[in-house]
Amino acid sequence: MPAITSGKVLVSGANGFIAVWVVRSLLEQGYSVRGTVRSADKGKHLKEVFASYGDKFEVVEVPDITLEGAFDEAVKGVDAIEHTASPFHFKAEDPAELLEPAVKGTVGILESARKHGTSVKRVIITSSVAAVLSVPSSPQVFTEADWNDQAVKEVEEKGREASNAAKYRASKTLAERAAWDFHSKHKAEVAWDVVALNPPMVFGPIIHEVSSPHAQNTSSQTMYDVFTKEGSAVGSGSWVDVRDIALAQVLGLQKEEAGGERIIISAGAFSFQDLLDAAPPSSKHQKGTPGAGKDAVHQIRFNAEKSVRLLGLNYHTMAETVADTLEDWEKKGW
Numbered sequence: 001m002p003a004i005t006s007g008k009v010l011v012s013g014a015n016g017f018i019a020v021w022v023v024r025s026l027l028e029q030g031y032s033v034r035g036t037v038r039s040a041d042k043g044k045h046l047k048e049v050f051a052s053y054g055d056k057f058e059v060v061e062v063p064d065i066t067l068e069g070a071f072d073e074a075v076k077g078v079d080a081i082e083h084t085a086s087p088f089h090f091k092a093e094d095p096a097e098l099l100e101p102a103v104k105g106t107v108g109i110l111e112s113a114r115k116h117g118t119s120v121k122r123v124i125i126t127s128s129v130a131a132v133l134s135v136p137s138s139p140q141v142f143t144e145a146d147w148n149d150q151a152v153k154e155v156e157e158k159g160r161e162a163s164n165a166a167k168y169r170a171s172k173t174l175a176e177r178a179a180w181d182f183h184s185k186h187k188a189e190v191a192w193d194v195v196a197l198n199p200p201m202v203f204g205p206i207i208h209e210v211s212s213p214h215a216q217n218t219s220s221q222t223m224y225d226v227f228t229k230e231g232s233a234v235g236s237g238s239w240v241d242v243r244d245i246a247l248a249q250v251l252g253l254q255k256e257e258a259g260g261e262r263i264i265i266s267a268g269a270f271s272f273q274d275l276l277d278a279a280p281p282s283s284k285h286q287k288g289t290p291g292a293g294k295d296a297v298h299q300i301r302f303n304a305e306k307s308v309r310l311l312g313l314n315y316h317t318m319a320e321t322v323a324d325t326l327e328d329w330e331k332k333g334w
Helices: 018-030 040-049 051-056 096-116 149-161 164-186 220-229 242-254 274-275 305-311 318-332
Strands: 008-010 032-036 057-061 080-083 120-128 138-140 193-198 201-203 236-241 263-266 268-271 300-303
Touching: 008 018, 018 032, 018 040, 018 080, 018 242, 032 040, 032 051, 040 051, 040 057, 040 120, 051 057, 096 120, 096 164, 120 164, 120 242, 149 164, 164 193, 193 242, 201 220, 201 242, 201 318, 220 274, 220 318, 236 242, 236 300, 236 318, 242 305, 263 305, 268 274, 268 300, 274 318
Parallel strands: 008 032, 008 080, 032 057, 080 120, 120 193, 138 300, 193 263, 201 236
Antiparallel strands: 236 268
């Protein structure tokens, strides 16, 4: 498909942590944006944040993304789709709480695009490295060729007794696989291609509506706990700045060669102590045990070379992300 450098983009779940930054990045680069929210109330904050863009930004309601035809009206007249709406938490008892909205929402928006998205040229799916990794027996570097069949198998075998991590990871794996399968099946019928972006833990400043630090999205809450709760700086993972995954969504439209690609978006591996060590000297937050993270053994790493080569992505440093996030908390009185 040709590069999409202008026009209108549909962003699903536009009031989410990542999605609001996607909307902002698109608007800043001259696109018009139609954002979906579950209710009019959830769209009020968005309208206030992006009021200066006038009619280049609009909000539409999609109350239940699992319903057939939920996105039929929303996809009409847009040139591209950024599908970000999918639950992310580790509290589901029944795996269906995560699997159904993840899979049905993804297939539903693609089906709506097939039937009614006559001007759509590209659909970008916000997947996750949760759909890439498996728990290895020794340190491993994962690439876009890897799939998390391990989590899917655990959920199939254990159901409600599966781990919360497996339930979430299975939802992302099955949803992304469903997207690729759908496009493969209907490729001859549609004028659009698919791109999947796979980020790890996402940190950074917040511009979506949050009533308190304890009402944040999962990854932001995790970072907040590290800085405010004694003994929380334990563990490790991989990370990316929210502004970088948002920019990747825009670059994914602008780079013709991104079509049909699966792309890991990751700034690298980290320990939670690394977050504390990256705080500026002026920070009032706890410091943990400085330097303790340097010896962390990372069982899981991700090769994000494709994001640099294909998208030209230039990642924020951890020091930049931490400083900007702490400043954001202070402005909010947190």
